[in-house]
Amino acid sequence: MTSTLGYAILAILARHPRSGYELSTAMSRPLGYFWTARHSQIHPELQRLVAARQVSFEQVPGPGPQDKKIYSLTDEGLAALRQWVVEPPQIRPERDEMVLKTYAAWLADPAELIRLFRDQLEAHERRLSSYEEQRASMPEAPAHGSPAFGNYATLWCGISYENHRIAWCRWMIGQLGTDRDLLEKNDQLSASLYPSWDAVKPSES
């Protein structure tokens, strides 16, 4: 019944109570690296969670114009979150635009592709350093029952992911950088569409 976004909110509130505004800033960085939501999604979801008695709130006069609503988990919310954590995840279909571009990369100019992958490589290297910095200011092996374990384990995943992505970008740049195909390039790009498609088995995907 509760959506995954709902559980994301519960997971943050389990650390400590927050306002909707604080939740939306938390969902951009660093938690936003694996789950994002705008405030326009968070506010209605909080109302739903309150209706479902999984969170409650307390009105506090904040520094801003309006009263802050500080949300916290109810016992019911905590129980639901605990149950959800160990359930197998929904199979969300992967939709990776870079891989899709790669699937069609044979149609493009290698020099332009190299530029694209160099930019990607830089972005992933930047994110990796940011992760490494975070790891440096973190205890080595937090106890499983402490929130720090959640931070530590997600960070480990992020570092592993960025390393994978960096390796792949470097491999692509290497592949595209060989001279052999740069020479063939012009022929290939000017070749007509479907040169002999009815001679090709459709099973080749």
Next chain:
Amino acid sequence: MTSTLGYAILAILARHPRSGYELSTAMSRPLGYFWTARHSQIHPELQRLVAARQVSFEQVPGPGPQDKKIYSLTDEGLAALRQWVVEPPQIRPERDEMVLKTYAAWLADPAELIRLFRDQLEAHERRLSSYEEQRASMPEAPAHGSPAFGNYATLWCGISYENHRIAWCRWMIGQLGTDRDLLEKNDQLSASLYPSWDAVKPSES
């Protein structure tokens, strides 16, 4: 103007013409590993692409009840696809449910978590073997201008990704398997919510 789904369709049609039905089967396996769509999404999108003159179709009496519509790229569609390939990808926010569960993993029973991560590990190992099989029946280094290069490069990415994921699952299982915290477990799980939250700096996310 054209959506990413539109480019996914163009990318498949660039290999060779297909019907909407064939597109939807292609979008489940193996292309579905990085881009999925149901036929209920594909048919309307094809109508849009026809209206935009990026694809055209030819009616063919198929084996089924209705005429097959065989779609193929127009020159305009091919040009649009080529341009899109080298453009920087949209920043799609990551939404990884397993990592979200990991973020909240400190709340759960380590034994149940191990079960969860073992299942994930097995799933990723299965997918990796399927990728390795595909690689075995594939030329070593296809020319950049041939569709086989697209297959080869996406497969390389998939193998790298599964290796990262497998490494992370194994690391998690190792972390959770230590006895030290199994002993602490009962204390932690029965600890009350927010034991001293107002003593904690809210900056700790």
Next chain:
DNA sequence: CTCAACTATGTCTAATCTGACATAGTTGAG
């Protein structure tokens, strides 16, 4: 012969999510 699986195209509702719109007080830089 019957039934299930496959081929083939389409529509519709509901959920999720983005980006814009709307309002409004505080704080600090120049």
Next chain:
DNA sequence: CTCAACTATGTCAGATTAGACATAGTTGAG
């Protein structure tokens, strides 16, 4: 003082997507 940035909560229109509904002929197993 003024203006931008920040804090703070909310709504709404539109795009994307999943899952169900709808129809209907062919093919092969038992």
